[in-house]
Amino acid sequence: MSLYSPAEGWFDKKVAKDEKMWMVIALILCIVLFVWMVLWHVYGKQNPSSTTYRTSTAEFAKLSEAYIKQNMVGMDNGIPVVRPKPNSDVFVMGEMWRWSPVMVLQKDQSYKFHISSKDVMHGFSIQPVNMNFQVFPGYDYVLTFKPTEPGEYKIICNEFCGIGHHAMIGKIVVIEKEEDLKLYGYEKLKKAPDPLPSKVSTATMTEAEKATAGEQLYTLKGCAACHKTDNTSQLAPSWKGLFGKEESVMENGSKTSVKVDESYIKESIKEPTKKITIGFEKTPMPVFPLTDDEIDQITSYIKTLSN
């Protein structure tokens, strides 16, 4: 009958007993689902938070950088490592294509994560425990986590964020006691944070000191997300053996060659898309606002990475 007008009296037809039964059961189920969610907020231990702050990408980048400078206790594959105190605020930054910092947490202690993005949307996915949250640029999402099991966890990005999306993976280590640090190769972490020498002019630094400062910048500013130091060049040229090398680049649509020296490195940081190395046209580098001193330090660091 569904293609014709229904039979006379359809509107007043009594609902069959079995259909009525099913509808009542279905309605009860639907109400239970609602009540269940509300009760989980009272009795359950996993609830997305309602705490969000409006921020800007620039403001949060500053907060995150300052936080890492103050709390950095080491480095892991080019990502700064922090060891936050229980109940403290932790600033977690997602950017194309890395999560920073790496965090060493204590089992059964709470940490107040502030999570935001420097560029596009990212997905904050802790594995293998499998907890997933959305990360927006311009919004500071405050989530208080309390790890319940020790172990090594990864933060996968599960919101598409560009061509290097798959390489965006961070790390959280949860320890029960101090000896556990050895399991993760973290026994050499500094006890007390050692902030970067700030406002020290490069003029008074030795070449070795500049290189150390450059290495910290490499980690802090996120160069490590794309530029590796181990000869692999998936998203950007590796820095290993880069200094002094002849690179084929595209400039204004034509192919030319350039020697990697101090002035070329400086130009590449200030105007990254002016000359693009052949093979990396699809992953152009964004502009990072670095001072001349910082560029100088990074150059010194690159010089140490000879083959």
Place this chain on the structure above:
Amino acid sequence: MFRTCDITGFKVDLSSEKLIRANAVFAVISLLLAVTAAILLVFTRYQPVHLLGAEWYYRLVTFHGLNALIFWIIFFEIAGLYFGSTVILNTKFCSPRWGWIAFGLMVAGLVMSNVIILMGKADVMLTSYTPLKAHPLYYLGIILFAVGALIAVTLFFGNLMIARRDKAYGDTMPLFTYGLMTAAIIAVITLASGALIYIPTFLWSLGLVQNIDPAMYKLIWWGLGHSSQQINVAAMVSIWYMVSFLSVGGTSINERVSRSAFVLYILFICLASAHHLLTDPGVSSAWKVWNTSYAMYLAVLASMIHAFAVPSSFESAQRRWGYNKGLFQWLSKAPWGNPAFSSIILAIIGFGFIGGTTGVIFGMEQTNIIVHNTIAIPGHFKGTVVIGTTLTFMGITYYLIPLIFRRKIVGYGWAKWQPWLFFIGIALLSIAMIVLGQLGVPRRHWDSSFSGGPFTHNFNPAVDFFWALMMLGGVLAFLSTIIWILIVVISVFFGPKVNGPQDMQLNISPLAPQVKEHKGFEAPGTLVLTMIFLLVFIALFFLNWKWLAATWNVN
């Protein structure tokens, strides 16, 4: 100009018939584009093959999403809306000229967006979350398509008005057209949300608007993204009722109940859009819990009402035909050789047991934490949109070929098992994806070995088995879709002409006798089946909450 159908007796407006054909043809073209991309994507995510590079992987995910979820489905729905508002109501098409304008805009939109994607100017995924930016012509293509669709929906309402004025149907609109009307109303809401977000985004891509807030974008985009799925549900359920009528002469055992359920879809449309923001910053828990349920999940209730009403319409009719033995003789003696019938039954099963259960559970605020943006999410909507909507549309096409295209189905033997192959393929694909997602595997991710990253992660070793299962399911579903497309194309263009009822391969049943033969429940078999569904739902419900409870604490 009308012809009177010698099989069904309906008066068919020839100008409407042409428009139905044109829209249906483009639906099939879109589906072909979508599945071609899909099979390449499956073999990319299946790590031992890892077919495409990162660039083309993301490009084709975008391409697949747009063609499958938007173009295929909306072209088919427009064909369905025209069919339901003219042929079924014996009415002429209100303005064929505007029908062709709408069609032209939709085709232009399809071509423009697809070309831009394939040129590599819009690697932004279907969702195109800002601040990811595509080429302006990508957004313009979607806007053109949406404007065309909106005109088409308006024409549907025009047809209804003519039918009403001419008293073309009795006092009450037929249930099938009524269901389509709810789909059309939802379509207006959906397309309005689409305009609200795509127009500013288009201006932003041109540099005329400074900033599109990403959270606002996501909120409004899902007013399009999920509401459009409610169009599918309403259209699909309408087809279910229609096939019950065509194949066994069945009708809703209580039309008031069925119609009320359709109204619930319109009233509670926002529920589904809101559940996309469950693990987002920007909105509070109270907002999330309230706006995804309004305290009682009335859109879910609507689907659960249909879950009883549709099978019971088959059961009740079959019982009145005399298949009254035991609980399930009505089902065993059903016209299983009719591919439209088997498609619809399989679609109901897949939609309910795979898509429906996971949809409700994943759509609760806290359980969303363990699945958000994992591959379990596309797994869920393979259950709803692919087994549910796509298989339904495939099934009803077996009726449209002889009735609207006036051709016999070539390869009818193949058509009989095509729905089964499709069901098995997508069920494997979908279940494998849901399990992978529960093991933490992300969606839209090129390389699960995280090459080039500072660290790596090894998923639970069980994933290898489910990746293989997903690949197998994808291959079966792909083959089945190609078989369906070949049957449709060959039949429509080269099939023998249908000259009367003797050429109908699918049965068209007369209305089942009115007298109720059996005592007690109207549809006891259906009640048992819905109870089984309830048990499966409860089992999955507790499983998911148990997994959630095992994670870290967070608040």
